[in-house]
Amino acid sequence: MNEHRAGPVRSAAAREAILAATAKMFQAQGYEQLTIEGIAKEAGVGKQTIYRWWKSRGALIAECLTDGRLFPVDLVAKNSGDVIADIEEWVSGVIGILVSHNGESLLRSLVAAAAEDADVGDHLTLGMGVEDRLSERMRIGIADGQLPPDAPVTELAQAIIGALVIQVLTRANEYEGPMRQLIRFILAPRFA
Amino acid sequence: MNEHRAGPVRSAAAREAILAATAKMFQAQGYEQLTIEGIAKEAGVGKQTIYRWWKSRGALIAECLTDGRLFPVDLVAKNSGDVIADIEEWVSGVIGILVSHNGESLLRSLVAAAAEDADVGDHLTLGMGVEDRLSERMRIGIADGQLPPDAPVTELAQAIIGALVIQVLTRANEYEGPMRQLIRFILAPRFA
Amino acid sequence: MNEHRAGPVRSAAAREAILAATAKMFQAQGYEQLTIEGIAKEAGVGKQTIYRWWKSRGALIAECLTDGRLFPVDLVAKNSGDVIADIEEWVSGVIGILVSHNGESLLRSLVAAAAEDADVGDHLTLGMGVEDRLSERMRIGIADGQLPPDAPVTELAQAIIGALVIQVLTRANEYEGPMRQLIRFILAPRFA
Amino acid sequence: MNEHRAGPVRSAAAREAILAATAKMFQAQGYEQLTIEGIAKEAGVGKQTIYRWWKSRGALIAECLTDGRLFPVDLVAKNSGDVIADIEEWVSGVIGILVSHNGESLLRSLVAAAAEDADVGDHLTLGMGVEDRLSERMRIGIADGQLPPDAPVTELAQAIIGALVIQVLTRANEYEGPMRQLIRFILAPRFA
DNA sequence: CTCTAAGCGAGACGGTACGTCTTGTCTTGAG
DNA sequence: CTCAAGACAAGACGTACCGTCTCGCTTAGAG
Incomplete structure (x- = not known):
């Protein structure tokens, strides 16, 4: 039994507190205002504990994304048999979330984070779960x-x-009108 | 007896130097690394001269956008008679710019700026001139x-x-393949 | 034909306004907080008008001093026949002024100004009128x-x-006690 | 059990470098030209490290004073048996220092600092060690x-x-003549 | 009576320093 | 060996003034 490792192992409590604080502050203040020091204080954690496990602010956001901590709801596109109607409804739902409780600035912050940090960009689609929902439903439409x-x-x-x-x-x-127009046009039935 | 305002007028040289420095540094380093102090030093200008005329970093970028200082070329979509081919070619051109001399990070920086600053967001479409080129060409396609x-x-x-x-x-x-697929599908001819 | 000097002459109103503003702000805020821009604004005057006629903040203070604008009262030492009593009383009066309406900080500001600016230093004695009052009275004491x-x-x-x-x-x-002790000792009668 | 405070302790090296830089620059340029940024750069230290431990420029000077960093020599009044001669000689020494290597402007800066900052004022006497030397010698004269x-x-x-x-x-x-006259007069022997 | 050079108010300009904030690294002592 | 706390060098933030420099009046002798 070599490979001795003394001392405490990575603290799950600290990890949880850090991610929770990150998500909370990201939603409250956006990406640009988000600081490592602020997160550390909010989480009751030393800065070094953050730097030890995440290499950047973006990596933190990315992990929040994959953990689904940034989107409270996870819309799944329903299947009524009418692919256009279902996708319209799904987009309506997303827009509803955007419009209520400043989801627009959340989205903008997310885009900013993705633009500035490759980690976030890599996890963006994944985390939003969003394209997947749409493409799944469309695949059913093809079938x-x-x-x-x-x-x-x-x-x-x-x-x-x-x-x-x-x-x-x-x-x-x-958003509603233009998006509906767009969806109806690009998914409109075509005849050969 | 109209509103007289004595005193020196705004320095055109300073304005030009500031915008030029902003565009240059934005392209070289991106939005996040762009600092007012850096711009001031590069432009040979006092910081206060920047703050006097622009209320934020974003406002500076926005003005560079409307001045067309961030996109060296201004692609106009050609009209060969085939709308799909023309738009494909136009998008190819844009992708070509993106791929050579780190246009991707320029675009990302621009998106970050738009996400974080309403001024930039407001001028984004305008400044890119980009959607207009496309929608114009499509309007011709309708005609x-x-x-x-x-x-x-x-x-x-x-x-x-x-x-x-x-x-x-x-x-x-x-980018090339997926974009071509997308364009061909959404603009494909439909028959009633 | 030579040495013609056309144009308006120095504005007495501006000079008065500037000195008044200087004295007022010096008393209110002290030397360190006193700014040329502040004086100009308070006096309703362009900055250049100040720089045209005074070469420094200190020169302004010096002129206020010689104009007697910084000491509201001008104590003259009375002559009761008893030189020690008269000088004690005079010093008491000065202390009284110091203690009421923050004369201490006025004196400190004055000392700071004298320390940092030769112009003020040169006019300090003169302006305070202070040593003169004392030395005059002592000369009478000799007589x-x-x-x-x-x-x-x-x-x-x-x-x-x-x-x-x-x-x-x-x-x-x-101040009162120590100063009285000092005066009594150094002016005490001596016998040969 | 008691008030534990983890974390790094104050850096003695930084403190030393800051005080040394302060003393050096104060002597070289005087109080008014002394800037926190200049000290930080000279000391190779971040500005925040200065602001963390001293609340003002004056507090820095005050600490230099109590550390005896502003007066290279520390004159102690000798005792030849003749109090007047000893004090005259002591004052002569001080004047000598003043006159050579611009001690006058050092003294003026010190007075300016004392006038503008209570911390410096409080430590002035102490730091100069100056009144104490004199009063000690006079006490011996009394004895x-x-x-x-x-x-x-x-x-x-x-x-x-x-x-x-x-x-x-x-x-x-x-300075020499007037000061000698003053000392001889006020300390002159008196007879009852 | 016109010309013209100065004085004037206003304030833009290139700068310097301010005091604050955050970064990412390093250090300390407890567990 | 991890953790919290937090000191550290570095450097940008946005503000305040500096002293200089236009501007476009408005004067007041000289011609």
């Missing part, structure tokens, strides 16, 4: 014959989310 | 009968740009 | 035979004022 | 019967130093 077999579901999901992101970044004042 | 009359051109442009932004944020390793 | 003919009146006045200054600088909590 | 038992030694010392300060502030061009 149902409602969408053409060659529909590039991943890219379509990116386009839908991307359009919404652009609108949020440019501070559009309405 | 030519290549796209349906009810095609939501603004939203389609947002979707195309948005998809690209998402790919850049998530550090995709290839 | 009366109450003080020895060889008493160095200027130096004695400096010693008395200087002792008081030292006490004010070191934030002594009582 | 020897050369001075009257009721001579107010503290106040006399203040008067002597104060007269010198006044002369330095008013930029007198000679």
